Each structure stands twice: as structure tokens, then as C-alpha cells.
Amino acid sequence: MNSGIAGCCLFPALRVFVRVQRVIAVISSSICPGALFSRKKLLFLWVAWSCGGAFLSLQLCVAQDPKADPPLESLRTAPLPAGVIARVNGRDIPVEDYVGYLFASLGKSRLDEFLDRLLLEEEAKSSGVSIAQDRVEAAMEEKIERTIKGLYQGSRKAFLDSLSKRRSSLEEHKAKLRQDIYYESLASELVLRTRQVTEPELRKQFEKSHGEGGVRNVIRHILITSRTGIDPAKPDGGGRPIADARERAEKVLKELQAGGDFVQAVKQYSDDAFTKKNEGRIPLYQKGFYGDAFHNAVMQLTPEKPLSGIVESPKGYHLIQLVERQATRFEDVQAELEKQIRTQTSTALERRMLLERLRVKAKIEGL
Numbered sequence: 001m002n003s004g005i006a007g008c009c010l011f012p013a014l015r016v017f018v019r020v021q022r023v024i025a026v027i028s029s030s031i032c033p034g035a036l037f038s039r040k041k042l043l044f045l046w047v048a049w050s051c052g053g054a055f056l057s058l059q060l061c062v063a064q065d066p067k068a069d070p071p072l073e074s075l076r077t078a079p080l081p082a083g084v085i086a087r088v089n090g091r092d093i094p095v096e097d098y099v100g101y102l103f104a105s106l107g108k109s110r111l112d113e114f115l116d117r118l119l120l121e122e123e124a125k126s127s128g129v130s131i132a133q134d135r136v137e138a139a140m141e142e143k144i145e146r147t148i149k150g151l152y153q154g155s156r157k158a159f160l161d162s163l164s165k166r167r168s169s170l171e172e173h174k175a176k177l178r179q180d181i182y183y184e185s186l187a188s189e190l191v192l193r194t195r196q197v198t199e200p201e202l203r204k205q206f207e208k209s210h211g212e213g214g215v216r217n218v219i220r221h222i223l224i225t226s227r228t229g230i231d232p233a234k235p236d237g238g239g240r241p242i243a244d245a246r247e248r249a250e251k252v253l254k255e256l257q258a259g260g261d262f263v264q265a266v267k268q269y270s271d272d273a274f275t276k277k278n279e280g281r282i283p284l285y286q287k288g289f290y291g292d293a294f295h296n297a298v299m300q301l302t303p304e305k306p307l308s309g310i311v312e313s314p315k316g317y318h319l320i321q322l323v324e325r326q327a328t329r330f331e332d333v334q335a336e337l338e339k340q341i342r343t344q345t346s347t348a349l350e351r352r353m354l355l356e357r358l359r360v361k362a363k364i365e366g367l
Contacts, residue, residue, distance in 0.1 A: 119358040120186050127193055131185045139185070140177045184351070191346040191354055197338050203330070205337045210328040212287055217298050218324040220280035222265055223272040224249045225316040249310045249317035256307055262321045271316070281323070294318060 080086070086093040124130065144159075152158040163173055210216055226245035240248070252269050256262060266280035275282055287295045290313040297311045301322035308320040 116355045129189045139181045187351040188346040191350045214328045216326040220321045222270040222319040225271040
């Protein structure tokens with residue numbers, strides 16, 4: 001792991017090395033000079049992190065990070081010795097006592113996540129995968145800004161107050177975010193390194209990008225809504241009676257058959273507010289948008305006969321115009337499609353399957 005990231009992940013200045021056959025991890029002496037933790041203690045520390053270990057890690061190494069946000073004043077009124085998490089009525093509470101309490105409360109409920117991250121570390125090292133610290137920092141700051149904007153109406157003070165109420169600080173929150181972002185990024189990079197592109201996936205991407213059978217229909221439509229095609233929760237049904245909608249659609253069709261301009265008819269008659277802004281065009285039309293009857297009508301249109309009759313769908317009545325029909329051969333775009341698939345952002349399912357493969361490959365004892 002990048003040394004800068006190591007200071008943010010698991011615990012500040014903590015580096016984890018894994019021998020998967022024995023699941024042995026040792027904390028580097030960089031945490032505190034001469035410190036060496038047993039496997040059991042490391043597990044305890046992991047459990048502690050699960051319930052707020054960012055706070056714990058800062059307490060352990062507060063003297064080594066003068067730039068870190070100070071812990072809450074309500075939790076600490078004077079510097080505490082290394083390895084002491086709190087002082088109650090003059091009595092020092094060792095970190096290990098607190099970790100033991102957490103382990104007794106949670107048991108091994110977070111052990112799988114801990115081991116998964118150790119396995120990711122080992123796989124990344126053997127594959128030459130690393131995540132730059134500035135990438136993690138940028139993602140962490142962006143996530144915090146999104147949280148402030150989305151949940152706290154842009155008020156940084158409200159966000160910090162919320163952290164304080166949860167007995168946390170900004171630096172503690174950042175420590176956890178860094179760790180989460182780092183390991184998710186690590187898993188994503190490993191997925192991209194090992195992703196296999198299959199023929200069915202290529203065909204699926206081909207139809208998604210270029211239409212069914214490589215045929216992309218560029219179409220416009222006019223929608224005349226009826227009561228059955230509108231939100232029934234509205235007091236009046238939200239639309240015109242079916243008979244009135246049908247009569248209106250027939251009127252528009254006659255105007256178009258007589259040479260009327262389709263775009264002008266869209267502006268005058270269409271009830272589809274979204275496509276109306278774009279001259280009635282349906283962006284990247286695909287089969288299934290408005291049901292089988294609609295799609296069948298689209299496929300019957302030709303450059304010589306670009307105007308449909310009245311087509312009924314659950315939304316109401318449609319009039320469809322074929323603007324262009326684009327045909328693409330699979331062989332001409334296969335290499336481009338493969339590149340698209342290989343570089344797509346990894347999914348949660350792919351990351352989960354990666355971890356399952358790593359578990360199967362590893363020899364894990366003591367669970």
C-alpha cells in the first residue's frame with residue numbers, strides 16, 4: 001500500500017502484512033516505537049474500528065499527527081498516556097480494555113470484512129495494483145461536500161454539529177472515509193484487471209449502443225394522453241376521456257396526412273412534456289419503451305412511408321415519424337465495444353465475486 005494511504009487505512013501509520021495460510025497480521029512499529037501486537041490484539045483493534053476505530057486510532061497516535069483535528073473536548077480535557085483511551089475519576093482506561101469490551105459485544109461479526117481487506121491487500125501487491133493517495137483524498141473530500149450539500153443544505157457547521165452529537169470529529173470521519181474509499185477503489189482496480197469479456201456481453205452492449213440487430217431507429221412521436229394513461233391519483237384522472245383523446249389523435253393524423261409539419265404538430269398537440277422540448281424525438285429509442293404495439297409500428301416504418309397510424313399504448317395514443325434508420329455491423333464496432341466493457345466502472349456484484357474468489361483461493365483458519 002502507498003505509505004500515505006497506509007496512514008489512513010485500518011489505523012494511522014498502520015501497515016498490514018498477510019500470510020493468508022495462517023491469517024497472521026502484525027502492526028508495524030511505526031504506530032508506537034517498539035510496539036508489536038499479537039493476532040488476537042489486532043483482531044480486537046479491528047472490532048474497535050468497527051464501532052468507531054477511527055477515534056481509537058487517533059488516540060493511539062495523537063502525538064505523531066499534530067495537524068489532526070483535536071478530539072472532542074468533552075471526551076478529553078488533558079493529554080493521556082499512549083495506550084490510554086480515557087480517564088475516569090483518575091483511573092486510566094487502557095485501550096485494550098475497551099477493545100476487549102467491544103470484542104465481547106460484537107464477537108466476530110465484522111471479521112469477514114476485515115479478512116476481505118487483508119486479502120485485497122495481498123492480491124493488489126501481487127498484481128502490482130496501487131491507489132494513489134491524492135485520488136483517495138479527492139474522492140473523500142468530494143463525498144464530504146456531497147453529504148454537506150445533500151443532507152445539511154450546504155451548511156458545514158450543521159455537518160460538524162452532527163458529527164459532534166455522534167461523539168466524533170471531522171478528522172475521525174475522514175479517517176473512516178479514506179479507508180472505505182481506498183478498499184473499494186482497490187477492489188475496483190482488481191476487477192478491471194481480471195474482467196473477461198464474453199460474446200453474450202458484447203452482443204448485449206452492441207444492441208444497447210446500436211439498437212436491436214444493429215438497427216437504430218431515430219423517431220419522433222406525438223402523444224395524446226387519455227385518462228387510462230395518466231396518474232390515477234389525480235382528482236380528475238389527469239387526462240382527457242378516452243373518446244376525446246382518440247378523436248384528437250385522429251384530427252392530428254389527418255392534418256399530417258394532408259402535408260402538415262410533424263414538428264409543428266408536436267409543439268401544438270403533444271402531451272409528452274419531455275420529448276416536446278426536443279421536437280418530439282425519443283432519445284436512444286429501444287424496444288419496450290411504450291410496449292409491443294408501439295415497437296411493431298416503429299419497425300413497419302420506412303423512409304418511403306415514415307408516418308404511422310394511430311398507435312395505442314398504456315400512455316394513450318401515439319403518432320410516430322421515422323426520422324432516420326441507422327444500420328451498424330457488429331464486426332465494425334466489436335473492438336470498440338470490448339474496450340467500453342473493459343473500462344466500465346465495476347459493479348457491487350463484480351466486487352463481491354472477486355472477494356469470493358479470493359476467499360476460495362486462500363487458506364483461512366480460526367473462523
